[in-house]
Amino acid sequence: MAAACRASMSRLLLPSPSPPSSALLPSPNKTPVPNLSSTRRRLFLFSLPIPTLLLFTANGESSRTSSCLAAEAFDPVSSAERDASALMxxxxxxxxxxxxxGRELQAQGDFxxxxxxxxxxxxxxxxxxxxEYARVGRALALYEVGDRDEAIAEMEDVSIALKGYPEIHAALAAALYVDKHAPLLAENQFTIxxxxxxxxxxxxxxxxxxxxPPSLVSSLQQFITLS
Structure with a gap:
């Protein structure tokens, strides 16, 4: 579209190329027949003032050029959509x-x-x-600060939401073994x-x-050694 627009604008600014001289010569085998309609049109155009002639010639091209410029200026993304994207x-x-x-503080031991x-x-x-990954960190921190029932409930919920995420399954195995005394459930989670x-x-x-956290490390150690 942009290329077509530039081509239209170029035709407005540049004169039309003259036909090759060979095209003006009559065919040797035919007698040229004057085209009265074409002749009258050329005489009419030559009689017009130059500004009017230029306007008459460029009228079709200018309308197409205006359409092209309008198309190029069109923005498919509204201001409301841009604001929503920026907020997101x-x-x-x-x-x-x-x-x-949170992970930085966890690594520093400030649970x-x-x-x-x-x-x-x-x-x-x-x-x-x-x-959901923040919930994993939250569950581990809850376990360390002493709210183990809530920590285990969080682990069980996240183990479903992030099924196949090995860390939450290992943490749940350790907690189930030590705090819930459920070795079979713990074994299933640890196998995963x-x-x-x-x-x-x-x-x-x-x-x-x-x-x-140290408390969860200790629970995992007890599970692995079955102590």
């Missing part, structure tokens, strides 16, 4: 920042503060799918976790890489 981008950035801060940040994501940004990621059989992995 800000909310995503805020949620990710809170989640990262009380980490719980506050994870909870903000869960409460204020639940419409985002990645808020280790099939997906065998690292969860290594206590140092959950402690140093996943930054689990």
């Amino acid at each position: 981008s800000r909310r995503i950035a805020e949620a990710v920042e809170l989640l990262d801060k 009380g503060s980490a719980l506050l940040y994870f909870s903000k994501v869960v409460e204020n940004y639940k419409d985002f799918a990645f808020s 976790a280790t099939l997906l990621d065998p690292h969860y059989t290594d206590i140092s992995y959950v402690k140093e890489m996943k930054h689990w």
